[in-house]
Amino acid sequence: MAAQQPSDSEPASPALGRSLLWPAAAVGLGFLLVYNSLDASAGVPPPVAAVASAPAPAVTAPALPSSSPSPSASALSIDRGLPRSEPERIRIKKIAVDAPFTPLAIGPSGQLNAPPANDMNLAGWFKDGATPGERGTSVVAGHVDTKTGPAVFLLLSTLKAGNKVSITREDGIVTVFKVDSVETFSKANFPNERVYADNGTAQLRLITCGGEYDKKEKDYKDNVVVFAHLAAAKRA
Template sequence: MTGGPTSGASRLLRAGMGTAAVGLLLIYNSVGTGTDFGAEDGRPVPPAATASAVPGPAGAADADAASRTPALGRAKPTRLRIPQIAVDAPFTELTVNPAGQLDAPPPNDKNLVGWYRDGVTPGERGSAVLAGHVDTTTGPAVFLLLSFLQPGNKVEVSREDGTVAVFSVDSVETFAKNAFPDAKVYGRTPDAQLRLITCGGAYDKKQRDYLNNVVVFAHLESSHPG
């Protein structure tokens, strides 16, 4: 996952984001070989936190999910820990640039995780989205081993309010970037969930980009004081 030539900045993830939660609000992110990701093809950038924080009518399955662990209030993430793959990294807030693209984490810091500051915070109801490099021009990066996570592994997010949100991995899946399942990854959820995304698969020398995305799906299992 560290192979392949580099062009300019770092090799980043590319992920399409589709319908998030309410009405016409859509999510779209993509990270290519440059330093930005966002509405490169004219689709909207990620919506504000209220979008995926408001679920639609819940069926029995949704009600069960919503009640398994109460969602937390809004609080910015400060640190990500995934013991199984030796991740211990601070967060950087991702913003939208003048071109309408969501900036990626800085390519010169290999141990940094990005979170869109106007999106759902980890622990809130909805799908909080975290993005990280698999590698950079200088070598392996924070999400190098993301694809090795297994169901039941824990993901811990320290939050600005002093709580630690503990997520349990449900699945780890790989999707072709040209067939990214927007609704599955970014659709509304009745409970607090987490998506961790990075690049994966083969490296295309012509496109100077990886062909796939690795996505970790996880749900809030518990929380405790930091």
Template sequence: MASRLSSPVEPQSVTPLQGPRSGVPLFVWCVGILVLALSLFGGHGKPSGPFDPSAKPHAAAGLAPSSAARPAGKHLPRSEPTRLLIPKIDVDAPFTELAVDAAGKLQPPTADDTNLVGWYAKGVSPGEPGAAIIAGHVDTTISAAVFANLRELEEGDQFTVKRADGRDATFVVDSADTFAKDDFPDKRVYADTRDAEVRLITCAGDYDHSAKDYTENLVVFAHLV
């Protein structure tokens, strides 16, 4: 899948628009996805060292695989995701690959397309054993974005990832939690898992104008059914 990433653009003099949360302006891109994703590589906002592009998230974070000696539960072989369907919040979005830049930062999906999600392509694909990482914007300068209503997902809700091999991977939500940026549970979100799981990630909380970042991240935890 060809990457459609764009260089990060820092929000400047953006006129507030009506967004998914009352009183919260819309910005060019969700800085929080970058800061959150950096914990994949052992840092909190700063890269901790050279990134190994062949490493999975748990290895890059220095976490020992929890399932190395155990058989995985229900799972599918590796295949690129092509589309994310979340009926409850009317999401029907294509995927783009998310890559790491020279500074060790995971780049967010382009802000030019409000209906686009990205997956960390050097990690596991949705349906493989492990925790697949899927990120999307909550808003842009144009309008609410693909994950504007992600906070509405609850335990038991289902969503589907369509895959390049023609198989559909259906996941059920286990929980949806919001974490402060300075107290993010790296191991809980990124640690290797025996079963096929997914983390849906976006920004949450208030927008801190001095830090030019959202104060929190929303993570939806789900497993393959």
């Protein structure tokens, strides 16, 4: 995201970029199109007015099986989703990700504030959306690079169906998501409803930039999106 701009004589690396364009996030009663760019000279699409966020539905805390010998080793029921709890750490063994979270909010201009650009190992989560494990679509985004080099989601596009993503929450529950697919979409024609629609289950979307780097716009042309669903949960 905040890497040095490629020179005119040197082609941009397909793995690194200077800015990340966040696609639309489905929040509450409608969709909110949010974009981000760390470079003031980079083109940023006009912001879209924020919509009201509906309160999260009440969810009964998952019960431990009566036959369980110990709460710390027990799997939790995920059929109805989990209670709301902020995420603390994301781990993706397949691509060596082990990073803390920072909450992301919508700024005054209607743009989603990005994670700090001076931290290469930090993931952001949209704090006004579902938390990981809640019913709904939880949105997690990360830089591909920072000023110091490759960042947390550099290898996100290499994930495959069946790979697992673990997120430890503030309440001590570890949620495990299984990847359904990894797809690349043009930022100019992003399928908002498909990516962020709430189907009544706990979903996870991991997002970063990808595709061809546009030196004129100082941005990648595409977004990489990982689609995943909640497969398991246990107490740490």
